[in-house]
Amino acid sequence: MPASPTRTFRTRPAVRTVARTSRSTGTARTVRATRSALAALSCGALLLTGCSAGAGSGRAGGGGPAPLNAKAGSATGPSARPPIEGRPGPGTTGEVAAVPGLGPGTRARIPARTRQALVVTGAGRDSSAGTAALHQQGAQGVWRTVAGPWPAHNALRGWTDDHRAGDLRSPIGVFGLGDAGGLLPDPGTALPYDQDIEFGDSGTGYLDESLEGSFDYVLAIDYNRVPGTSPLDKTRPLGADKGSGIWLHVDHGGPTKGCVSLPRGRMRELLRALDPRLRPVVVMGDAASLRG
Numbered sequence: 001m002p003a004s005p006t007r008t009f010r011t012r013p014a015v016r017t018v019a020r021t022s023r024s025t026g027t028a029r030t031v032r033a034t035r036s037a038l039a040a041l042s043c044g045a046l047l048l049t050g051c052s053a054g055a056g057s058g059r060a061g062g063g064g065p066a067p068l069n070a071k072a073g074s075a076t077g078p079s080a081r082p083p084i085e086g087r088p089g090p091g092t093t094g095e096v097a098a099v100p101g102l103g104p105g106t107r108a109r110i111p112a113r114t115r116q117a118l119v120v121t122g123a124g125r126d127s128s129a130g131t132a133a134l135h136q137q138g139a140q141g142v143w144r145t146v147a148g149p150w151p152a153h154n155a156l157r158g159w160t161d162d163h164r165a166g167d168l169r170s171p172i173g174v175f176g177l178g179d180a181g182g183l184l185p186d187p188g189t190a191l192p193y194d195q196d197i198e199f200g201d202s203g204t205g206y207l208d209e210s211l212e213g214s215f216d217y218v219l220a221i222d223y224n225r226v227p228g229t230s231p232l233d234k235t236r237p238l239g240a241d242k243g244s245g246i247w248l249h250v251d252h253g254g255p256t257k258g259c260v261s262l263p264r265g266r267m268r269e270l271l272r273a274l275d276p277r278l279r280p281v282v283v284m285g286d287a288a289s290l291r292g
Helices: 104-108 264-273
Strands: 015-022 027-034 116-122 129-137 143-153 173-182 193-195 218-221 247-250 260-262 281-286
Touching (some): 129 264, 218 264, 247 264
Parallel strands (some): 116 281, 173 193
Antiparallel strands (some): 116 129, 129 143, 143 260, 173 281
16 A cells, blocks of 8 residues: 555544354454544545554554464553464374475464364565465365366565564464454454444555455454454554554455555455354465565
């Protein structure tokens, strides 16, 4: 996304309640946000740290989940869900080795209890284009591709092992996927889903493409954020300098600031396919790094 796009913010009430429902448990979590009594918010140019930082204004998007054994580092702090452990579990016999395109170092970072993995493979270290495919492990420990490969975009300057705010690179690593949201209604995901007007976006991207609708559907990537919160939450366990707001979102036809984007239909498909009981993760990076 552009380094300093102009965002159009929408008028919203001073106090608002958003219900986040998890279909896997049949329960609803309510997030209550108190706003100052402003009649409207003016447009402004923002220096964004991640794609989601331009979504809304009061909660500058996607504060950041803690990475799972990611190269980009680890975080500590409260979590609404138990953290997914990355160490091998009892009885693990290396089944994750069947996930295609991953080397032993990357496979070792996949949590032992994970049964779904979205693999995002960049074309090169400095490339903003790549592919994404969803893999799932069956009862016999055999992984298979259940969706994709799909075309994908990542950050303008490619990938990095040490993501920093404003570097225009996407972080390499293995990160949890557990919190969704968007401007549009829930498309039928089993994950908690936060529908909120703050996911609205406008402006143009690096290729002069429209950004409208980019956040219609969003999936928070657990980099420098607290899992179990809305993708809009701005808590940054690793600190602001490590960047934040790294999401999977609807593709706008060009590079992002740090997120990964997929075609609209594929984002809907992915949201419907992910099962929180399978502890899904995203494994992301350039092809050479993932083979390490």
